[in-house]
Amino acid sequence: MTKLDIHDDWLPLDNAAKIYPSTASIKSPAEFRMAATLSGPVRLLYLQSALENTLPRFPYFQVYLRRGFFWYYLQRNNKIPRIELMQNVPVGIISVKERTAAMLRVSARGSDIAVDFSHILTDGNGGLRFFLTLLAEYVRLSGVEVSAHSNIFDLNQQPSPEEFEDAHRTQFLSGKTVDPGKMPPAYHVPGRVFLSKRYRLLNGRAPVAKVLQLTKQMGVSLTEYLTAVYICALIRIRKEEMEHGKRRRRSIIRMEIPVDMRRYYQTASMRNFSLFLSPEIDMKLGEYTFEEVLRQTHHSMQLLKSRKELQRQITRNVGAEFKPFVRYTPLLIKDIVLSSVYARLGEQLHSGVISNLGRVDVPDEMLPFIDSLYFMLNPNHVMKKCCAVLSFREELSITFGSVIESRSLERYFFEQLIRNEIPVSVKEL
Amino acid sequence: MPICRNCGVEIEENLDRCPLCSYPSREVPAKGWPFHRPEEAEPAGRMNAKDRKQSHDREESAVPLESAGPLETEGQLKSAERDDRVRLLFAEVTGFIALAGGVVVFAVDFAYGMAVTWSRFPLAAIGFVWILMSIPCWLRRRIYLIICAETCNMILFLFLLDAFTPDNLWFMSLALPITAGLGTALLLTTGCIRRFRLSVLGSISMVLIAMGLWILWIEMLINRFLDGRVYVSWSLIAAASVVPIIAFLFNFDWRLKKHGSNLKKHFHV
Numbered sequence: 001m002t003k004l005d006i007h008d009d010w011l012p013l014d015n016a017a018k019i020y021p022s023t024a025s026i027k028s029p030a031e032f033r034m035a036a037t038l039s040g041p042v043r044l045l046y047l048q049s050a051l052e053n054t055l056p057r058f059p060y061f062q063v064y065l066r067r068g069f070f071w072y073y074l075q076r077n078n079k080i081p082r083i084e085l086m087q088n089v090p091v092g093i094i095s096v097k098e099r100t101a102a103m104l105r106v107s108a109r110g111s112d113i114a115v116d117f118s119h120i121l122t123d124g125n126g127g128l129r130f131f132l133t134l135l136a137e138y139v140r141l142s143g144v145e146v147s148a149h150s151n152i153f154d155l156n157q158q159p160s161p162e163e164f165e166d167a168h169r170t171q172f173l174s175g176k177t178v179d180p181g182k183m184p185p186a187y188h189v190p191g192r193v194f195l196s197k198r199y200r201l202l203n204g205r206a207p208v209a210k211v212l213q214l215t216k217q218m219g220v221s222l223t224e225y226l227t228a229v230y231i232c233a234l235i236r237i238r239k240e241e242m243e244h245g246k247r248r249r250r251s252i253i254r255m256e257i258p259v260d261m262r263r264y265y266q267t268a269s270m271r272n273f274s275l276f277l278s279p280e281i282d283m284k285l286g287e288y289t290f291e292e293v294l295r296q297t298h299h300s301m302q303l304l305k306s307r308k309e310l311q312r313q314i315t316r317n318v319g320a321e322f323k324p325f326v327r328y329t330p331l332l333i334k335d336i337v338l339s340s341v342y343a344r345l346g347e348q349l350h351s352g353v354i355s356n357l358g359r360v361d362v363p364d365e366m367l368p369f370i371d372s373l374y375f376m377l378n379p380n381h382v383m384k385k386c387c388a389v390l391s392f393r394e395e396l397s398i399t400f401g402s403v404i405e406s407r408s409l410e411r412y413f414f415e416q417l418i419r420n421e422i423p424v425s426v427k428e429l
Numbered sequence: 430m431p432i433c434r435n436c437g438v439e440i441e442e443n444l445d446r447c448p449l450c451s452y453p454s455r456e457v458p459a460k461g462w463p464f465h466r467p468e469e470a471e472p473a474g475r476m477n478a479k480d481r482k483q484s485h486d487r488e489e490s491a492v493p494l495e496s497a498g499p500l501e502t503e504g505q506l507k508s509a510e511r512d513d514r515v516r517l518l519f520a521e522v523t524g525f526i527a528l529a530g531g532v533v534v535f536a537v538d539f540a541y542g543m544a545v546t547w548s549r550f551p552l553a554a555i556g557f558v559w560i561l562m563s564i565p566c567w568l569r570r571r572i573y574l575i576i577c578a579e580t581c582n583m584i585l586f587l588f589l590l591d592a593f594t595p596d597n598l599w600f601m602s603l604a605l606p607i608t609a610g611l612g613t614a615l616l617l618t619t620g621c622i623r624r625f626r627l628s629v630l631g632s633i634s635m636v637l638i639a640m641g642l643w644i645l646w647i648e649m650l651i652n653r654f655l656d657g658r659v660y661v662s663w664s665l666i667a668a669a670s671v672v673p674i675i676a677f678l679f680n681f682d683w684r685l686k687k688h689g690s691n692l693k694k695h696f697h698v
Contacts, residue, residue: 010694041432043439044449068695075694085436085450108449110437327698328629 011060011074015168015318016272017120019346021065021072022338028347029378030119032355032388034131035112037371042108043142044083050137051106052080057155058130060164060270061104061121070331074103074120083108106134111371113138123274124357124375125260129153130270132362139369147363162268168318171265171311183278185348186254189237191404193381199403201376201429202410206422208359208396214420220298223356226389226398227255227301228294231281233412234351235288240408254280256350257301261314264307275313277304278350290416347382352409357390372397374429379403387413399429516566527559549593557586572619580612602654610646614639629698630682634675641668 013021020030055062056078063074081102086109103118115134117127133153136146146152215225234253241249257277267273279300281288288296303309320326326334357375372395375388379401388399400410414424430439435452446453531552538548564578584605591600618639622632648664685693 008694012697041437041439043430044447045439045441047438066694068697070696070698073694073697083449108436108438 009076010066011063011076011164012166013072013074013120014166014271014273015321016123016274018071018321019338019342020118020120022335023342023346024118024120027381028342029380031116031378032119032124032127033114033116033374033376033378034127035114035374035376036131036135037374038111038113038369039371040369041111042113043138044108046138046141047106047108047113048083049141050134051083053141053155054130054134054137055080057133057153057157057159058270059159061130063103063121064101065103065118065120067331070327070329071334072120072331081106085109086112086114104130114374119272122270123260123272124258124355125262125274126270126272128357128360128375132360135370136363136366139366142369144365144369146365149361149363151361152363160268163270165267165269166271167261167265167267167269167273168314170267171261171314183254183280183349184252185250186252186280186351187234187238187250187283188351188382189234189384189404189406189409190241191384191406193384193403194405199379199401202400202402202407202426203374203429204398204400204410204414204417204424204426206396206398206417206424208391208394210422211396211417214422218294220294221301222396223257223354223389224298224301225294226356226387227257227279227354228290228297229413229416230255230352230354230387230409231279231293231297232288232290232416233409235281235283235293236412237408238283251283252280253283253351254278254349255297256353258353258355259305259310261310264310275310277301279304347380350383352383352385352387353377354387354389357388360390360392367393374399376429377401385409516569520563520566523559523562527555530555550590553586553589553593557582573616576612576615576619580608580615583612584608599654603650606650607647610643614643628682628685630678630685634678634682637671637675637678641671644668 024030059076060074062078062080063076066073066075079102081104084105084107086107103121105116107114107116113135115127115131117130121127122130129151132149132151133155136149136152137155140146148154211225212222215222218225220228231253238249238253255278257279258274259277261267261273261275262269265273279297281293281296329337355375355377360373362370370392373390373392374397375390376399377386377388379386381403384404385400385402388401390397398413400413402410410426414426417424431442431444431454432438433440433447433450433452433454436447436450438447438449440447440449440454444454534548534551534555538544560582561579564575564582568574568578587604587608588600591604618635621627621635625631627635644664644667645661648661649659652661653659685696
């Protein structure tokens, strides 16, 4: 096993990131965006300076992707990317296979600032902390001191070795465990994917207090509630398809729910440390009411996110990486095998994804500068849609990404919220 | 500070063009001005600090943190049971195939009045292959025991072949010492790799050293068998030819460890 030395000029990929370079493509982008709308126009000079001050504090993000003989690795560099003009297409493709392509991109337009991250670098939590640190530095350069906060890094401190570590490996339980088991392919929303690289975003906003009050009454968590709403929207679409005489559709509706493992394990790692829950329902078992879907989602997610079940996933994922056959297979062959296996098995397993970053807190001094925060995911061409959620101030922000024209899923999703007496305002980004 | 009329960011004064979108700072923007601020969402009721805290607590408590006790190995136990079952199944299947083959050979021999001269060879070969495949199942990961047992199995097989041939001249003088030499070389190589925790390159070097010594041993035995005296000729050249390879591998390994990064990053596993 390669030991991590933070003084080396390179870094091995973390366990979760290892698959992305082989599988990332326009059809299956592994990227996400953190964005903010400021209360005034972006001061470009300040933003560039803020980036120059912030990025060296995160050396594990200041990297290029390079090919090794057995694995990809991250080559460190000292370059600070220039601020780019935010494109109309919210999240473009970061070409990770270019030799000197930055793995994150900071862009601005008007009052909007966005940072696009490749998932090879980090997960949503790591991305959020970088983004908030960048915003805090921008605010500080604007003349307002920002007080210390857990989400914001001190730029005068050196990065700790723990920030570099692959937390999957540190939590790896040696020895064999029973695999989580094979899952049959899941149902996917129909629709022709846009021919261009563009995709569209729809953002819905709801008062977070109202939603939490509702979920409290129902005895479920916010993520469970939103997952159930998403599943019900998928059920309606599937039912409509069947009524219109479409051929038999897959009966399993299965969601992909990322879980931030930092909630379970003490780690300062800034790299990927997330796993997925996969609650599902089988439409062969009959019609489901919303309440039934909610109960089933709640109970299955409670079971799936037990510490031991998640440990099982870690052990399987890291154990696969440690197999001599996998380790010593040349990268060229790994690329071919991983991309074909991922296309046939990985992408087919889930009908949709909801990633909930939870509540985002910032120091009070920053609040006057920020109107709203956004979290966006790149949908792949199999699921076609995805949903990213965060709450900031009093608002719950739900952003759907879509690579198809149809808006049925989003419509059914927000209709369910409104049926539950939650006021929602929707806009296209 | 002036604001770019195309992309809307604030830019420094006295700039002719926006550094972000290169739009001339004095020109009127093109039709379909792309810069737009998202419309304000409908205002939601404000929460006081207590409500926010409760909401936050609620979100946090939505993911219960279970007690961080020792992670139990129920899965591992099940996995071990499954491995045992697989091993048993493998032993049964190979045993059945070997038995079936043995019975067929014996039946043919029996049908011809036990006069088939070659029948003992396939019987011995079937027994040898069956034991060869079964030993790793029986001894699992006890590598030293596996090497010893496989060596003994090979010696037994060669002894039987020698015994079945009319002029049994070669077992004691050739087969036994060569096979024992191979077993010893394997044991020593495995021991060194494990003891010194050699890297992949170090392990390959160790295997090459063992092979070089073993072919020297083979030639000495063959020469003694054929000429009645011990000397080496061709095997010395063969053994010497692997020395540069071994030196290169050791040097490469040393450079990896010392200067590490540049080579390690390309070949890390």
